[in-house]
Amino acid sequence: MSRLLHALDSALRDLEQRSLRRRLRIAKRAGRHVHVRDEDGTVSSPLVDLSSNDYLALSDHAHLKRTAIDAINEHGVGGRASRLAGGHAPFHEALEHRFARFKHAEAAVLFPTGFMANLATLGALAGPGDLICMDKLNHASLIDAARASGATVRTFAHLNYDQLERILHRAYCSKPGRPGLGAHSAAGAGKTFIVTDAVFSMDGTAAGLPRLIDIAVRFDAMLIVDEAHATGVLGPTGAGLAEHQGVADRVDVVISTASKALGGLGGIVSARQVVIDTIVNCARAFIYTTAVPPAQVAAIDAALDVVRDEPARRRRLQHLAALVREQLTKQGWAVPPVSTTGELITTPMIPLIVGDADAALALSAHLQDHGYLATAIRPPTVPPGTSRVRLSVRTDLEDDEVTRLVNVLADARTPMPSR
Numbered sequence: 001m002s003r004l005l006h007a008l009d010s011a012l013r014d015l016e017q018r019s020l021r022r023r024l025r026i027a028k029r030a031g032r033h034v035h036v037r038d039e040d041g042t043v044s045s046p047l048v049d050l051s052s053n054d055y056l057a058l059s060d061h062a063h064l065k066r067t068a069i070d071a072i073n074e075h076g077v078g079g080r081a082s083r084l085a086g087g088h089a090p091f092h093e094a095l096e097h098r099f100a101r102f103k104h105a106e107a108a109v110l111f112p113t114g115f116m117a118n119l120a121t122l123g124a125l126a127g128p129g130d131l132i133c134m135d136k137l138n139h140a141s142l143i144d145a146a147r148a149s150g151a152t153v154r155t156f157a158h159l160n161y162d163q164l165e166r167i168l169h170r171a172y173c174s175k176p177g178r179p180g181l182g183a184h185s186a187a188g189a190g191k192t193f194i195v196t197d198a199v200f201s202m203d204g205t206a207a208g209l210p211r212l213i214d215i216a217v218r219f220d221a222m223l224i225v226d227e228a229h230a231t232g233v234l235g236p237t238g239a240g241l242a243e244h245q246g247v248a249d250r251v252d253v254v255i256s257t258a259s260k261a262l263g264g265l266g267g268i269v270s271a272r273q274v275v276i277d278t279i280v281n282c283a284r285a286f287i288y289t290t291a292v293p294p295a296q297v298a299a300i301d302a303a304l305d306v307v308r309d310e311p312a313r314r315r316r317l318q319h320l321a322a323l324v325r326e327q328l329t330k331q332g333w334a335v336p337p338v339s340t341t342g343e344l345i346t347t348p349m350i351p352l353i354v355g356d357a358d359a360a361l362a363l364s365a366h367l368q369d370h371g372y373l374a375t376a377i378r379p380p381t382v383p384p385g386t387s388r389v390r391l392s393v394r395t396d397l398e399d400d401e402v403t404r405l406v407n408v409l410a411d412a413r414t415p416m417p418s419r
């Protein structure tokens with residue numbers, strides 16, 4: 001084995017020893033049920049799926065499937081060319097207009113994935129000399145995008161907006177060239193961005209957007225919000241957290257994914273026209289990639305129909321998530337509260353924080369033994385000492401499946417043996 005391969009192999013062994021090695025596991029899904037194949041080839045009996053982000057159960061929705069198939073029949077399979085080099089089709093334009101309306105925004109632009117949308121947005125808008133302030137628990141794609149942009153990146157503790165204000169104060173006072181903040185303002189210096197997840201993927205917590213808007217206005221910063229886990233889930237029309245908190249038209253840039261509650265795949269940025277035009281002109285992840293293919297666009301369009309026409313899905317999801325959260329908190333599980341301000345808000349991901357990686361693996365195995373698939377989340381996805389099992393509630397869970405889940409977890413409150 002070459003020296004390089006040997007080094008890679010020993011790094012993997014080290015992960016293995018610390019119970020941090022990840023392995024792909026084949027999962028075959030149908031609706032809310034999933035079969036998983038273990039390394040030894042054994043296939044599980046059907047498990048209730050609490051591991052996906054298909055919160056509204058749209059992945060298997062007949063309308064999405066039919067619309068996607070029709071789009072393939074009409075337009076073919078491939079995206080064919082990049083958008084600027086001839087791949088821009090009427091269905092892209094129509095979806096972007098529709099999505100902008102859905103998000104209470106002026107314009108929108110579509111990407112193949114949410115990860116790319118985040119990379120593209122910060123890559124196009126921020127650069128050296130700029131300042132990006134981010135919540136410490138932001139999604140990896142935002143962290144990577146911020147780093148890749150070349151801007152100075154400062155993080156604040158999770159939802160700690162007092163600390164954010166202190167960072168901004170310090171930045172403006174030490175760099176009088178930055179715009180904003182009255183006496184310190186001067187034209188021509190770097191731009192400032194505040195970047196946050198709307199709903200945090202590993203904690204199920206929610207940002208306080210009204211306060212962030214207030215801070216952004218005071219410091220002349222642009223607020224960028226990743227609504228990946230809130231789109232389709234929160235707000236009177238399912239537009240997301242900003243809509244839920246009554247500020248949908250006051251967030252500068254919103255990034256959504258179609259890969260969670262919308263049941264498909266795709267990232268969509270919505271903002272003022274000038275921001276979208278800047279992304280189209282400057283984002284390498286937009287310019288140098290192939291247009292999103294017809295079936296993917298059609299599925300997003302159909303998902304928006306369902307979000308509009310079947311609000312009962314959203315209501316049932318909220319009901320179940322609130323129920324599970326309440327029961328598990330009563331049992332004494334360490335479930336972080338969704339909001340730090342006492343605001344009434346329910347999100348569908350419920351993390352059971354158990355501490356070390358072995359304990360998380362053991363809890364996940366216990367759930368699997370009792371018919372549920374919920375993944376153990378370990379470092380580096382979460383900070384050391386906060387390994388957890390994340391339950392993703394979905395709208396199509398049956399009442400008895402929820403009751404049994406709560407009972408299974410009550411049994412697990414006695415310490416789990418490590419595997």
Ligand SMILES: Cc1ncc(COP(=O)(O)O)c(C=O)c1O
Nearest residue numbers: 113114115139201226228257259
């Ligand atoms: C908060 C957040 N942003 C962005 C993404 C990336 O979205 P996608 O899966 O569409 O690439 C995810 C998905 O894991 C996410 O949780």
